[in-house]
Amino acid sequence: MANKIYNVGSENEEKYGSKHFQVLMAIIVCLPVFSYGTAMGWISPHKALLMGEDTPSNAPVTETEVSWMASIMFIFAPIAVFIYGIAADKFGRKNALLCCSIPIAVGWMIKLISAHPIALIGARAFIGFGAGGAFVVCPLYVKEISEDSIRGMTGTFVVFSQTAGNLLVFILGDFLPFNTVLWILLAIPVVHFCVFLKLPETPSYLIKCGKNEETRKVIGWLRSLPKDHKLVNEEIDRLIVEQTTCEPKFSPKLLFSDKTAVKAFWVALIVNLTREFCGCIAILVYASHIFTAARKDPNISISLSPNKQSIMLAAVQIVGSFLACQLVDRAGRKPLLAVTSVVAGFSMALLGVWFYLQGIGVFMPGWVPIAALCICIFADASGLQPLPFVIMTEMFSFQLRGTVATLVMAISLATDFALLRLFAPLTELIGYHFTFWMFSLICLSNVFYLIFCVPETKMRSLEDIYADLEGKNKRKKKSDEVVETNHV
Template sequence: MLKYTVKKYCSEGSKINQIIIAILMVLPVFSYGTAVGWMSPMGPRLMSPESPAADPVHPDVISWMASVVYLVGTPAVFLFGYIVDNYGRKKALMLTSLSMVVCWGLKLYSTATWALITARAIIGLGVSGAYVVTPLYIKEISEDSIRGVLGSLVVLSQNLGNLVVYVLGEYLSYDATLWICLAIPLVHLLVFTTMPETPSYLLKRGKVEEARDTLAWLRCRDTSEAAVDSELQLLLLELEQSKSGNIASALKSLVTDRSTFRAFRITLTITLAREMCGCLTVLHFASLIFSEASQGGWVLTANQQAAVLGVVQLIGSCTASSLVERTGRKPLLGTTCLISGVALCVLGSWFYVQSLGDGAGASWLPVAALCLCIYCDAAGLQPVPFVIMTEMFSFQFRGTVTSIVISFACALVSVQLRVFQPLATAVGLYLIFWLFAGICLISTVYIALVVPETRMRSIDEIYAEIGGKKCKESKDCEADVTRL
């Protein structure tokens, strides 16, 4: 496939092949986005008297369906880390789509409780594959000049998946929605078989000439060009450097090195803030929340209001990349966390007034508050912690830290989604939103006092700040922070 003359299909040095493969690559993430959003329109439908199941599904089953995804995703992160390293990026990504095919197919096959929960559990493989494999694949196939743009497609595609399934769930039947969701990973499986493995992985397997051909195809250049050979040599150098360490030594240094451990602790804390702000819970149970809020004559249905959230989330993810470069990481993260906290306070107060029986009043308020919260999440709270994480750790630690952080996030979300609906029934939505608000406001203070600004700064400078040192011209400081 890669032996043809690329100039016949694209101009020399064009980035079109990288863009095409990146778009195909994020289809599993899009499919995962539809799986996340599917719970919002279909959860209430499954519990209703008109349920597609034989009997209305119990709310506890819905809670398990929401949480089991991330319960499985917690260990699956490490499974995909093993598959990526030993069997390749391409096979791992296709396994991700295969798991999504099984998920949608099982839901079409049966609406029994075992089938619904098992299908949702299989999505745990999808979330792990999507967020372990896709960023790595994009990093290894793209040039520096477009890596940031292509990387932003990951979050964008998930948010687009959320929006699409909100719309489908409002206007199509239960089965029709499932068939469309099934078609997406099937298309990916069929088309992605023609795509190449990454040059870095091919070099790791000793396939130098195949790596050269792949690199030339991705860059729309001839294999004999000096630019291709130069980039290939850089990849070989990076491969040699990566062989100097292993996971065990990385874990040991992560814990024993003071500056690295502080960076790791900060990363886990802002991950906690990101996952406990309540936004993912809102996306899973959007229709349920809006059903509670739609008693004041609001003209949109609960599902249509959830679709509005999807649009807002998509807009937020589109603006995230430009905001993070203009404002810096720390100001954007702190500001979005603060605004989310205030919006959730307002939302909790609105539901509290409702619980007192004082009438619906201002039915636009919960919609506006949730839209503001979701926008802040997409524009800052979701993407910025990942950016900070990659900028605070060297190549030696990045893979290990990413696996631990994603696993930690999955565990948090699993517990959160499992208890949300029972808690909402037992204590009311207002207490839950106030809890989310409190976490956001406390996290804002932590971000202001502890989290460093990482934009346009080296790891040495970042570690000097979090270590409580001033890195001026001191050789002692320089030696301390460059031990990595």
Template sequence: MKTKYYFIFNEGSRVNQIICAILINMPVFVYGAAIGWMSPMTLLLQDPVNSPRDVPLTDSEVSWMAAAAYLVCIPSDFLMAILGDKIGRKNTMFILSLAAFACWAIKLSSMSTWAFILARSLVGVMMGGAYVTCPLYTKEISEDVIRGMLGSMVILFHTIGNLLMYVIGDILSYYTILWICVTLPAIHMVLFTMMPESPSYLVKKGNIEKANKALAWLRCRKEDDPAVVRELDMLKKEQNKDDESNKFVIKAVLTDKILFRAFKIALVVALAREVCGAIPVLNFAGDIFATASKDTGLVLSPNQQAMMLGAVQVVGSVMTFGVVEKVGRKGLLFYTSLISGLSMCALASWFLARDYNVYLPAWLPMVTLCLCIFCDAFGLQPMSVVINAELFSFKYRGTIMAATMASASVTDFFQMLFFKPVMKSIGPYVAFYFFGGVCILTAIYTIIAIPETKARSLEEIYEDLKTKKEKRQESEKGMEKQKEILA
């Protein structure tokens, strides 16, 4: 039976794109909840009195739980990219939700250490899909004018998932939380059956008729509408250009100067976001605040402080919607990197001063961490996703996103494995000075090397990546060809 979509909103409405983007990012919400689960639940599982386990978890077991997701994410990034290109973005989403369902089901069925580590390993599969499949799928169903806004939705859903877990982790029982979480991916698998496949994928597979219908539904227009036809023609041209290049993706990236420069930017942006300090802070928020609050007389508990952190994160991701299409990608990335770097350095200085018995305000860690997490959600995280998705055509998009996310996952694995031991043995200030330095270097790199990608075609973006010498040579060749034609 042929698939046919009907639009029920006003012609030209973007409501269908928004609905589709929301459902695409539901697994990101579940992933965010899985990341947020670590903060309140590890405090509970390590509690010698209130732990639901007979034997509380050790620091080593918690570190391996946290790190397992990022280790598994490395191959999962490539797996999700391959599946997205082979079986389609839509079918890959079902696999993603199935992994999420299994993750929570395992935690419901066993309290053994191996079960926690296995469940966290499945979070690595969710992570690969959340930051490879979902951003690509969202980009490919979006019009250029709202591409950045919908692309930022991945961060919004991630942060809301984090906040949800911080809140319910403090007020609901251990098993109630797990039952809520196992229900979400099951609901997603049912609802997502109604969504169309990515038009770019359908064009790649030669299903032009289905691609036309999917585009028409997403744009709330008739299938023969000039705007739909024009966009479909652009997808065909992009695919034809990719087909003309018979090189393997990796070989093409390494040999083509412009593609390689774009890849370097994508890699730097992805790594910078992962090493800005947000990952360990979000996973170990409760533990960090417990350390910072020691002997300070703060009224809020570590979990309540973590909730404030989650709320700030959501506010930052919501604000991105209002400014990403106005300020642009480059400006947003620069300012948030710089402010985040200065905040991390201030936090490191607070911990260092405390070691030397120098008095500093007890509220400083809370303020600096909130500022850092706000900047991460407002610019660093969404821009790393949006910029990387906008730098490449369909042929390269999945592979590049997988490669950059896999590289980032390696750094995350070591951060999760060693953050707690370093914090307790050497001191938190060492880690936070490092994170601050990375953010400041990212701000400098953004000004020097990263082009603006807002509402621009690949040709326009790649033109900015050319050196003056390359532009001059192309101009000279063009003039020579024109002279030959006139002659």
């Protein structure tokens, strides 16, 4: 099996390499996150059916039960993050990722067997558990198989997969019967498990296990180069040096004993939490009301069903995610993240203004909130959502990568749960306009944090990134300028 997979042609043939296998692997790796996207969006096209008279359940599902279906995933996902984070370091990235698809498949099977509310809630708990693990392991795996020149693009596949899953389930739910959709969604984790069994472990983890020859074959296959090519040898040497100084294990104590790594951890955490608190998740939840309010404007004509609205927003997300894939390795992490933060911030502010003026009876065209909503979702998908994953994996060594991903994702997923639970009480307390202005302030404040506190990670070594965090590069630059001035 291994000889077939890693065969790239004659070793005497001149090779220039290719990135095709790396991109293909990254797509396959992210299928569990794709499944998570389908699970997140599954309620939207099926809510009316579950709560109606023709429900597949034994009785119409209540609003409270639907609420639990939506939130239960965020309760179990943070728990899974710790379990899979430890498993990825102890048993390997591949084995941990295989185990992500199992509970996801179990969840869809339970839905096929029974549509009882308790069964549906339990099924989504299984899916949330597997998805929580995927959000830890997928970024690690993708980072460790990608060469520096494309790791930004492949890193954005995590969020792109989620948005693609959303769009798929919205379309399927709008056109296909209830059980047919479930069979299709069950096939995704099953296909992932079967295909991934034939694919290799990451080179970093193979080196850690002392499997140097297998590592050579895997790198040669991923780069489309003969296994004895000089570029393969150079990468093997780099990985060996990295492994001689560290062994991956889940160890918060080790992380927090290194002052520079702690600085990097806080940067990764704050950038990821800004992604959660930018308000785009809440906007997606509130989209139906915005469209409904816009339709009341006699000067515009818009008539979309709630599911058609969801399809439109998911399509906007897909376009934004695709743009992120194209730009992240060209524009850099910081510029793209800063620009999308500004765009999201101003669109949030515009939404707040529209709600405020509507509340005091001042006319504002109904297309304004729709445009602001789409722009905000676009900015979120093209930068705010995918780039924190890329930055998080690029700021840490192989030894600490799993620990950081585990802690950051656990906190982020718990934040999602809290935000969705507190959004309604918050809007009742301070109003929708103040809520969106608060989201806007967070987005715009993030720009200043990015400029002054976050190092650029594109095509840079850990030494350079950590030198930025410690201020060494700035001091060196000033020192060089002083020397040049004195010389003149």
